[in-house]
Amino acid sequence: MECELLNSCGFFKKYSETKDLACRSFIRNYCKGQKMTECKRKEYRKTHGKPPVDDMMPSGGIIAS
């Protein structure tokens, strides 16, 4: 099971290869897991008609760089 937005998602593109454990667990739980319907990035897209910044996490927070 994978999120239907996987191929167009900036977060996934940017962080799919990361070793960062927090990001990896987001990907496991949201992008490829049970919580994909709860993804705040998805919700943002729906509300604003465009995707959020790449650094917005599926939980809605922004990754500090």
Ligand code: SF4
């Ligand atoms: S971050 Fe959200 S919208 Fe992007 S691929 Fe993962 S579940 Fe889908």
